[in-house]
Amino acid sequence: MAEISADLVILSNGPGELSTWVRPVLQALMAQPRFSRVSILLSPCPHAGGNEVTLAAAFPGVDRVLAPQQFFFFLLWGKTPNAWQWHQQGVVVFLGGDQFYAVAIGRRLGYRIVTYAEWTPRWLPWLDHCGVAQPQILQKVPRRYRSKITVVGHLMADIQPDSVPLLDRLGWTPETEIVGLLPGSKPAKLRVGMPFCLAIADQLHPQRPQTQFVIPVAPGVTTTSLIEYASQNLRPLDSSVSVSQHQAKQGLVALRTQQGTPIWLWTESPAYPLLKHCQVCVTTVGANTAELAALAVPMLVLIPTQYLDAMRAWDGLLGVIANAPWVGKFVATFVNRITLWRGLGLRAWPNIWAQEEIVPEYVGHIHPDDIAQRIDQLLKDPARLHQLQANLRTVCGEQEAITRFVQLIYMALENRDMA
Numbered sequence: 001m002a003e004i005s006a007d008l009v010i011l012s013n014g015p016g017e018l019s020t021w022v023r024p025v026l027q028a029l030m031a032q033p034r035f036s037r038v039s040i041l042l043s044p045c046p047h048a049g050g051n052e053v054t055l056a057a058a059f060p061g062v063d064r065v066l067a068p069q070q071f072f073f074f075l076l077w078g079k080t081p082n083a084w085q086w087h088q089q090g091v092v093v094f095l096g097g098d099q100f101y102a103v104a105i106g107r108r109l110g111y112r113i114v115t116y117a118e119w120t121p122r123w124l125p126w127l128d129h130c131g132v133a134q135p136q137i138l139q140k141v142p143r144r145y146r147s148k149i150t151v152v153g154h155l156m157a158d159i160q161p162d163s164v165p166l167l168d169r170l171g172w173t174p175e176t177e178i179v180g181l182l183p184g185s186k187p188a189k190l191r192v193g194m195p196f197c198l199a200i201a202d203q204l205h206p207q208r209p210q211t212q213f214v215i216p217v218a219p220g221v222t223t224t225s226l227i228e229y230a231s232q233n234l235r236p237l238d239s240s241v242s243v244s245q246h247q248a249k250q251g252l253v254a255l256r257t258q259q260g261t262p263i264w265l266w267t268e269s270p271a272y273p274l275l276k277h278c279q280v281c282v283t284t285v286g287a288n289t290a291e292l293a294a295l296a297v298p299m300l301v302l303i304p305t306q307y308l309d310a311m312r313a314w315d316g317l318l319g320v321i322a323n324a325p326w327v328g329k330f331v332a333t334f335v336n337r338i339t340l341w342r343g344l345g346l347r348a349w350p351n352i353w354a355q356e357e358i359v360p361e362y363v364g365h366i367h368p369d370d371i372a373q374r375i376d377q378l379l380k381d382p383a384r385l386h387q388l389q390a391n392l393r394t395v396c397g398e399q400e401a402i403t404r405f406v407q408l409i410y411m412a413l414e415n416r417d418m419a
Contacts, residue, residue: 017096051220
């Protein structure tokens with residue numbers, strides 16, 4: 001089908017949704033472009049890093065982006081700062097935020113509405129199509145609306161890494177041992193994550209001097225800001241870094257800790273070609289655990305609760321309250337104690353999908369030397385690494401979720417229903 005005069009309107013909010021949902025869906029849509037204009041509307045998100053507009057505008061095929069500060073004015077009155085024009089036909093696609101927004105905007109513009117739901121599809125009487133992550137969700141949907149539901153799978157688990165021969169570019173071999181360090185993308189996580197990850201590398205480097213340590217720079221985060229976070233002394237850790245050289249290898253910036261451990265910053269995004277070559281990664285909770293799962297990369301998920309900022313980086317209502325003025329510090333301290341007493345439950349996406357801990361989560365007063373020892377033990381046990389990879393491939397299941405979801409968008413554009 002050729003391109004027609006139609007608008008594609010994508011609703012999203014935070015950096016995780018933009019990177020793991022919007023970007024791959026857009027890439028698939030641009031392979032067979034059928035819309036004459038693409039707009040991304042960003043709703044306010046309490047965990048946004050402030051760079052979402054720049055990130056969304058850089059996606060291939062995007063013509064315009066509505067900033068979060070302008071979202072509710074458009075939602076209520078249909079007005080944009082630059083008086084955007086709209087074609088007579090189009091499709092509104094929900095990929096993050098509140099599902100109600102898609103209904104309200106779709107009805108205002110007179111467009112077809114397609115949503116994606118990981119857990120609970122909402123507003124079904126007003127939708128045209130809804131892609132869901134799991135078949136179990138169908139059991140929660142009234143029979144009269146099930147024809148609108150299609151099980152597409154987990155969008156976050158449908159990653160197709162670039163086939164660029166990365167190791168040749170970097171002068172590494174398939175035998176090169178690579179440990180990925182993912183400290184997060186939000187300021188609250190980075191303040192803890194950067195010094196903590198570097199301290200892990202300092203502890204592990206003397207035991208495994210052959211290991212390469214790499215930090216993929218998250219979208220919206222700069223190498224300069226990472227260096228600043230790394231240079232903060234997170235007591236009782238002493239892991240500040242000094243820059244040794246820039247662009248030491250193609251696509252990498254070289255850092256060196258005060259103890260002499262080399263750390264590489266990978267600045268290309270997405271970092272999938274790099275991550276798929278890692279033997280193991282250390283990560284915080286978030287969308288990155290889904291990306292690693294999709295790549296079948298073994299991971300250790302860390303939540304060091306001895307630092308209040310770890311709690312303030314949470315998603316959801318607790319994160320909002322923990323960042324509130326006056327009461328935030330009290331709430332964070334209280335949640336710390338409850339967490340240590342009762343535990344957090346499953347927090348990494350592959351564990352949530354499997355409803356069991358298939359990748360280890362470490363929560364509480366954890367320390368870099370303990371994590372370094374666990375990584376060392378894991379790297380010495382290839383059978384355990386292979387088992388972790390096999391478990392991740394099993395829980396992610398069959399891929400092509402993106403393809404199935406994009407098909408729903410095309411069906412909406414063509415005003416067709418499921419056969």
